[in-house]
Amino acid sequence: MLDITGTYTDQYQLTMGQVYFLKGHSHHTAIFDYFFRKAPFNGGYAIFAGLQNLLETLKDLRFNEKDLAFLKEIGLNAEYLNYLKDFRFSGKVYSVREGEVVFPGEPIIRIEASIIEAQIIETLLLNILNFQTLIATKASRMKEQAKGGKLIDFGLRRAQGPGGYYASRAAIIGGFEATSNTRAGRDFGIPVSGTMAHSFIQSYEDELTAFRDFSESHPDNTVLLVDTYDTLKSGIPNAIKVGKEMKTRGHKLKGIRLDSGDLAYLARKSREMLDNAGLDYVKIAASNQLDEHLIKSLLDQGAPIDIFGVGTSLVTGQPDAALDGVYKLAYFMDEPRIKLSETIAKITLPHKKQVYRMLDEKGDFTGSDVICLFDEENIDWMIHPYDPLKFKSVEGQEKEALLKPVMENGEILSPALDLSEIAKYSNERLKKLPQEYKRFFNPHIYKVGLSRKLKEERDRLIEEHKMK
Numbered sequence: 492m493l494d495i496t497g498t499y500t501d502q503y504q505l506t507m508g509q510v511y512f513l514k515g516h517s518h519h520t521a522i523f524d525y526f527f528r529k530a531p532f533n534g535g536y537a538i539f540a541g542l543q544n545l546l547e548t549l550k551d552l553r554f555n556e557k558d559l560a561f562l563k564e565i566g567l568n569a570e571y572l573n574y575l576k577d578f579r580f581s582g583k584v585y586s587v588r589e590g591e592v593v594f595p596g597e598p599i600i601r602i603e604a605s606i607i608e609a610q611i612i613e614t615l616l617l618n619i620l621n622f623q624t625l626i627a628t629k630a631s632r633m634k635e636q637a638k639g640g641k642l643i644d645f646g647l648r649r650a651q652g653p654g655g656y657y658a659s660r661a662a663i664i665g666g667f668e669a670t671s672n673t674r675a676g677r678d679f680g681i682p683v684s685g686t687m688a689h690s691f692i693q694s695y696e697d698e699l700t701a702f703r704d705f706s707e708s709h710p711d712n713t714v715l716l717v718d719t720y721d722t723l724k725s726g727i728p729n730a731i732k733v734g735k736e737m738k739t740r741g742h743k744l745k746g747i748r749l750d751s752g753d754l755a756y757l758a759r760k761s762r763e764m765l766d767n768a769g770l771d772y773v774k775i776a777a778s779n780q781l782d783e784h785l786i787k788s789l790l791d792q793g794a795p796i797d798i799f800g801v802g803t804s805l806v807t808g809q810p811d812a813a814l815d816g817v818y819k820l821a822y823f824m825d826e827p828r829i830k831l832s833e834t835i836a837k838i839t840l841p842h843k844k845q846v847y848r849m850l851d852e853k854g855d856f857t858g859s860d861v862i863c864l865f866d867e868e869n870i871d872w873m874i875h876p877y878d879p880l881k882f883k884s885v886e887g888q889e890k891e892a893l894l895k896p897v898m899e900n901g902e903i904l905s906p907a908l909d910l911s912e913i914a915k916y917s918n919e920r921l922k923k924l925p926q927e928y929k930r931f932f933n934p935h936i937y938k939v940g941l942s943r944k945l946k947e948e949r950d951r952l953i954e955e956h957k958m959k
């Protein structure tokens with residue numbers, strides 16, 4: 492895998508860093524927020540993923556000799572390179588929990604560090620979090636549609652290069668149960684799973700012998716691919732023969748996989764044939780360019796599919812390709828900072844902030860998150876970020892702070908959670924989100940608003956800058 496060192500960044504972070512360093516600003520504390528502006532896939536939410544990888548990367552981030560030699564070659568200043576030689580990320584990170592359900596516009600991570608450190612890490616932070624959050628969200632959308640069906644990641648071969656490695660991790664956070672990606676299984680403790688390829692069957696003179704040999708070699712883990720020649724005339728009848736033979740040897744055929752044709756029709760027919768042969772325990776897996784829409788459609792058609800194998804659409808985040816997550820300066824040298832824009836939605840939120848999620852009496856989400864100053868106590872109103880006529884009272888409501896400290900002095904504060912624990916947390920949180928926000932088409936818009944104080948501060952700064 493690509494080793495993430497100091498040069499895993501955009502050149503401009505390093506050139507800006509040189510100016511901070513040479514002008515003596517580099518030690519001043521800056522606060523940056525990570526947030527995204529639009530929920531992917533026209534959905535109503537995103538699943539935050541990648542935090543653990545980010546923290547591990549920050550902890551070990553160094554400029555090695557190769558980095559320094561290259562940076563010298565591209566003309567960076569010798570004294571600055573000397574500083575980079577001893578570079579460590581020594582800042583604080585506040586974050587929403589990995590697996591959390593998050594919404595557009597709210598800070599998901601707050602970085603407090605010297606401006607030079609905070610600047611240098613921007614690109615890798617966005618690179619890690621935008622991708623894994625996109626894929627975890629895609630996975631979660633499929634999980635919502637699969638209605639208890641098992642989802643397996645088949646995507647490594649279709650991924651944008653090594654991105655597939657982290658996609659497999661993010662898929663688990665979003666609700667997939669296993670991966671065919673053996674390296675991701677090794678490194679992230681993901682259950683690995685798989686069936687067989689057409690080439691295996693083609694390499695034999697006949698399908699039946701291929702099925703037999705496989706079942707003898709993997710008696711507890713045989714899923715037969717039945718569409719190489721003719722699913723209903725050859726694949727399923729041969730699978731039934733092998734299933735019965737396995738039974739006489741005290742083993743159970745685990746499943747069959749459909750990979751072409753009308754998957755709903757073939758699943759129904761296959762189920763019928765397997766049940767009639769006394770093999771009702773054999774699972775039906777399906778694959779072939781599946782996504783959340785096709786999974787929904789197949790289940791709406793009554794297809795008795797137990798397992799969905801998904802590759803391309805999962806690991807490439809089709810059709811969105813990227814999450815638009817950004818990293819914006821909110822505070823520097825004891826002053827709130829703002830970025831103005833002609834597009835009101837692109838004006839940034841100044842100050843060190845906190846995000847509260849409003850809860851009902853059962854602890855479920857009410858559909859409102861409030862962004863406020865980090866030490867604000869009595870939050871009475873939440874106001875639409877761009878439409879001051881839209882506001883509502885949140886006084887006295889139960890609320891939960893989402894941004895918690897996860898790194899201090901560049902050290903990770905808590906031991907890493909197992910991926911399965913992160914996935915479990917994500918699933919529990921998604922259950923607290925009312926159904927209308929998870930709706931497939933035109934989901935209800937979850938409200939992310941500003942506290943009165945934060946809004947006043949933002950408006951004050953806008954005014955101040957306009958008067959300059």
Ligand SMILES: Nc1ncnc2c1ncn2[C@@H]1O[C@H](COP(=O)(O)OP(=O)(O)OP(=O)(O)O)[C@@H](O)[C@H]1O
Binds near residue numbers: 750752753754778789
């Ligand atoms: N019942 C169904 N309802 C909706 N979509 C389906 C159904 N069955 C299959 N599909 C989807 O339709 C697409 C299948 O396309 P197509 O028929 O071109 O390919 P194929 O079945 O792989 O054919 P081939 O035999 O050439 O391999 C896949 O994305 C598949 O998941």
Ligand SMILES: O=P(O)(O)OC[C@H]1O[C@H](OP(=O)(O)OP(=O)(O)O)[C@H](O)[C@@H]1O
Binds near residue numbers: 646689750
């Ligand atoms: O369609 P996706 O969602 O991307 O899922 C992965 C696909 O990859 C495999 O096909 P491939 O033709 O590569 O190999 P095979 O011989 O194993 O079917 C598998 O059979 C799926 O159809």
Ligand SMILES: O=C(O)c1cccnc1
Binds near residue numbers: 646684685687802
């Ligand atoms: O195990 C499988 O069936 C598999 C793995 C990767 C891609 N397609 C299928």
